[in-house]
Amino acid sequence: MSPRRPTILDVARAAGVSKSTVSLVVRGSPTVREETAKQVRAAMAETGYVYNRAAANLRASSVGLIGLVINDLRNPFFTEFATSVQMALSAQGYATVISNSDEDGALQAQMVGSMIEHGVSAFVISPAYGQEAETFEQIARAGIPCLQVLRQVDMRGDLFPFAAFDYARGGLLATQHLIAQQARNIAFVGGLPDRAVTTERMTGYLEALRGTGMAPRSFPGRTSRAFGAEMAALLSRRHPEIDAAVCFNDQVALGMLSGFARQGRTVGTDFRIVGFDDIEDCGQVWPRLSSVACDIAQFGRDTAAALLDWVETGQHPPPMRRAPVALAARESSLGFGSEGKSP
Incomplete structure (x- = not known):
């Protein structure tokens, strides 16, 4: 033999x-x-x-395979991003394996290992927090191109380039807008305090308050509608002096919107709210929700283009890229009868 x-x-x-x-x-x-x-x-x-x-x-006559790992596909913001990336890659002949890590670092590492074994050509990861080394060290050992997006957990931008929105400017625009609407006490609601993305969004909030005489008030917590509803009740009961909020994301803001409705408080006049991300629901609820607008569809297409340049031509993306944001102002902060958008 x-x-x-x-x-x-x-x-x-x-x-x-x-x-x-x-x-x-x-x-x-x-x-x-x-x-x-x-x-x-x-x-x-x-x-x-x-x-x-x-x-x-x-074998090369078949399509390439890209691994797309998302921290929370239940959140419409991340779902739209994943869809945009997948569609852009499909248009160029690539197939995509999409996985939801569900904010579980161990699960994320397991999924990445499985994708490597199945021969993915590259990764796009919006990472979960926790056990970061288990995920990124195996990608580094394999030598597979990998983009971090929306969150950065591994600081090695040469190995894992990072792209996200200008979160600090978003926090600044939201807070400046509420100040212009004559809000007297503005809180920052939601987001875990030990996360870089929370710190960045709060940086703009704190900058806008500087010199106004307003004291910063933060209420950290989960980034969910349930937490937002809980906060609406708590602020009404214990902090009636607070009359406006910049929310970590739209999920928290939408929860506050419904929470205040249960109490009979009118959002837009009694209390003003600005969310963050500008998901589709913001324009469908009533009062419509003001939000920091992030063009997530274009961001997804840009992410796919950068990854394919890297895979196909060796053009390494920059270590960090920030996409612009704008403020979509609606009735939840303006009151009723007007709408606007600032750059």
């Missing part, structure tokens, strides 16, 4: 990388770090692996 021909899996095991990384090396992809490529070539020599170019060309 003739000896078994070495396979790409044998090379991957010998090199300690994924089979997709070996595939990228044998095809001469510029996306794999030189150190990893040398490691793979040494393993090929050690195992006696011979690259079958005819078979590889046949």
Whole structure:
């Protein structure tokens, strides 16, 4: 019996990388770090692996595979982002594997490992918090291109470029708008205090309050409608002097909207609210919700384009990119009879 021909899996095991990384090396992809490529070539020599170019060309006729890992697909903001990325990649002939980590770092690491084993060419990750090393170290070892979006948990921008919206400016615009509407006591509601994204949104809020004589008031918590409704009741009961809020996101703001409605308080006059993200629901509820508008559909398309440039041409994205925001002002902050949008 003739000896078994070495396979790409044998090379991957010998090199300690994924089979997709070996595939990228044998095809001469510029996306794999030189150190990893040398490691793979040494393993090929050690195992006696011979690259079958005819078979590889046949495989290459199928679409590439991109891993898209999202922290919370229940949130419409992240759902729209994932949809936009998937559609943009599909238009260029790529298939997408989409997974919801459900804010679970361990689950995220498990899903990423499985995607690597199934041969994804690249990742887009809106990461969960916790166990970050387990997720990103295995991607680094595999040498697979990976974009972090909307949240940054690994600071190595050279390995994992980061793109998000200008959260600090969004907080500034929202707070300045409420000040212009004659709000006297403005709170920041929602968001966990140890998260960078919360700090960034609060930075703009604090900057806008500086010099106004207003004391900052923050009420950290979950980024959910249930928390927003709870906060509407709490503010009415314990802090009647607070007459406006910048909310961490639209989910919190929509919860406050319904919470105040239960109490018979009129949002837009008795209490003014600005959310963050400007999801579709903002324009469908009543009173319509003012929000920091993030063009998530365009952001998704830009993310897909940057990733494909990296995968196909080796054009590495910048370590950090911030997309612009605007304020979509509606009845929840303006009162009734007017609507506006500031740059």
